[in-house]
Amino acid sequence: MGHSPTRTGQESSFRHHKASHVLKGLASNPHDLTIEGNLSPTRIERFSAQAGEFKLLYGTERVNDDVMHTLKELSHEAHLIDKMEAMQRGDVLNKIDGFPSENREVLHTAMRDFFMHPNQGKGAMKATAAAKAECNKLKAFMSKVDQEGKFTDIIQIGIGGSDLGPRALYVALQAYKKHGRVAHFISNVDPDDTAAVLRSIDPKKTLVVVVSKSGGTLETLTNESLVRAFFEKSGCKPEEHFLAVTGEGSPMDNPERYLASFYIWDFIGGRYSVTSMVGGVMLAFSLGFDQYMNILKGAHEMDRIALNHDFDQNLPLIGAMLGIWNRNFLHYPTVAVLPYSQALLRFPAHLQQCNMESNGKRIDKQGNPVDFDTGAIIWGEPGTNGQHSFYQLIHQGTNVVPCEFIGFRESQYQEDLNVQGSLSQEKLLSNLFAQSIALAKGQKSDNPNKVFPGNRPNSILLGKRLDPFTLGSLLSYYENKIAFQGFCWNINSFDQEGVQLGKKLANKIIDQFSAKRQGKKAEKFPEAEALLRHLESL
């Protein structure tokens, strides 16, 4: 981290930045959006930014010029662009100083740095070269698959980052699928997840991608065994259908068991892996290799935007700082991500992982417990559906929920109809804009049930059309926004120690089950035994 400061005392602690003190003061009297005239067209113009294929409209946040100026100051004081540069060039950012930790580079941006202005960092260049080699391998493999015409379906077996991101992108790009190609997903160790998928495929025509960096993920290996058994029972040789996406030299990197192996590396965190081979194999099969490249191009464009020193054009940085304002100064515990696009149905679930696993942390990078709030709880569903669901609480509940709207000017299929004087796409966008304004302005009424308090902060990320390129940009927008927030809080956004305790205890309980079945005794675990007794008495 050559360009970023080392910690001496508390200077680099988030709460001790000068700008943090100023923001704390400003937060005692945030811009009141409910006063007539306070949400003016001028304001909407003033608080907007454009970069790449997107606009960010944030006049409906509770900010004013002072707040935006000070958020920019904070981004300087916390060296956020320096840290982003350090990340993208390959410095070792995934670590906790002074304690055993992962100690890794964070180079998911290198997975898509093939197109223009490639990063000149040594680590980045090495990672990009490796990623490019895998892409070339994939291109050759897919062209063979296309030629042979044997496969119509693909099953992706993976969990967490090997599932949520790839699935969200696949669902979002149904309109761009190659004719006759279908992808399926198995993730949960729940045996019903596998059983349901296996009912819907013909193994003879199906490829299976098994994704595990370590080659040792419990859920994934278990599900792979179930699927292998099914293929064998159906008279198919798994080694002619199964592909491995794994670390080079892992137990899964074995040509006797897999038709091909595609590599990923320690410097790609699961939740940031969708543009690597983790998503690449399935996406290239379903959409075609060129569309997979378009996703990478879009992501790369936004990675470059995240390096822009001009705050007003750096969309992920503006988004990050607005989030910090809402989280640390207005003290809102959650954020709703509300895409007005049914295709983005599973995108909030991906962001939930990417954001909450990255920034749901309680110690800083020097191992000190933080004395401020880190990552918020992220949730959401597409609009207009959500309007008929949880929006009641967003408008009139006792908790304020900052909302991040996402919308597109055009639909994907361009199949629309004028019903009662307007197109569906116009209705969709009208609802998006209406919600943004309604949440901000609220409504006065003599009937207390028709009172809307307003001052519900929100922003709109607006694009022209959801296609592979813009989806890549959108993905990168959020990845970089999350990284910026982690940098600002001085936490490690790239490890996930919080998942270890559950794993450890689960293995002890699995031993209880096994021991019981074999009439043996397992290690004592009184609480678990009490729960198991309840299970047995059902």
Add this chain to the structure above:
Amino acid sequence: MGHSPTRTGQESSFRHHKASHVLKGLASNPHDLTIEGNLSPTRIERFSAQAGEFKLLYGTERVNDDVMHTLKELSHEAHLIDKMEAMQRGDVLNKIDGFPSENREVLHTAMRDFFMHPNQGKGAMKATAAAKAECNKLKAFMSKVDQEGKFTDIIQIGIGGSDLGPRALYVALQAYKKHGRVAHFISNVDPDDTAAVLRSIDPKKTLVVVVSKSGGTLETLTNESLVRAFFEKSGCKPEEHFLAVTGEGSPMDNPERYLASFYIWDFIGGRYSVTSMVGGVMLAFSLGFDQYMNILKGAHEMDRIALNHDFDQNLPLIGAMLGIWNRNFLHYPTVAVLPYSQALLRFPAHLQQCNMESNGKRIDKQGNPVDFDTGAIIWGEPGTNGQHSFYQLIHQGTNVVPCEFIGFRESQYQEDLNVQGSLSQEKLLSNLFAQSIALAKGQKSDNPNKVFPGNRPNSILLGKRLDPFTLGSLLSYYENKIAFQGFCWNINSFDQEGVQLGKKLANKIIDQFSAKRQGKKAEKFPEAEALLRHLESL
């Protein structure tokens, strides 16, 4: 509401109950689950309840005997069972005293009260008779459909309660589907939602259920128009394929346009409508009429349990009061619903609606703004998947998230394999129990990154197997839990005024679009016009 008190002064306000004061005191020192021995087998036994097909295990909540005793007291003081009786028998509970409001009965429980001990309330009996008549109509209709063998697919067009609940149940019961029957769902006014579904069906073999109580829901009518146009273009007569689920006499109750109409009534709120014809038509087609009846039987069983005056056997009431403890006394803003069953993938989205639209309110039933927190933010995804996603934050984030686990002893398909010494179902349940214990107990460590603070409250709802009957019970468990909480807070859980403002503004913006297309002028709306200019410049 004959059996419940009328409000005089502040006596019936949630914060002024005697028990509320006691609970406030107890909350200053809640049970510490992290102290060795404090989560004992005895405790797990003590804090458990069983009724119907379910057990509720809540030893991992931050309660003790005093807290549970006082929560029971609070349920008495707030007359929760009286109010549940009033609801189920058909008193007018959906109203705000002294202000124009919906003024309706709340009788979703009557939709499934056919099996034993039918409610003797006048309103309930009338509603049940009407519901039964629709069921008989549906049974006859489906037996004709089965005989003719013409239809394989069904599209449900509806939004909010006409979508989320039915879809959640359909997804949950894939293992019980009739051979060769498939359901599809169109909800969003986004035209891509419709376009994607229409690509996947053969109109000749497809029934379409259009669901709108009023016959006037914008999204639903728009999507119906798109689907009708598609059927006509394909040479199919819509009136031979389209079914209406609507209010008697609504614009949709029209035999010239629909093959059949099935009725719903004002006393069924959308988010509580899944067991009515709103879910019934699609579920009876997909699963068979008998399985639909099994869902109703299960729901009815839990409705009866909700009337049990014995607190310790009334699962929805215990669940409700634990929620009140976490929300109003320990002050947690969200609740995560975490089913360890992939089939329950969309169940949290249904609960999100049912809970947040019901209890995301800011005034009490007399129109006074409340001075305490009402409904929490509900979110969640199935485990084990979530463990590789947002659980990091649940374990080590700076916000505490109460968790409601749901699990089943057996899998649905019963297709399982012993991998590395254990079955998948055993691994699944081991993970569930491990998470519950890990969240409660936490972990000490010299490495600050391996410290888990613990005291993360959670409970487990445990059933034998997820089938139509138990799913009906689960649905009713949550419906009644939500109603109990609303009764306790003295709010109206059955209206949704908070959705109106957005609708009103959306219509004004739709007019802007239409006017622009026709070169006319619409009513001024400066903020919206500013947003539209941004859209156009993309």
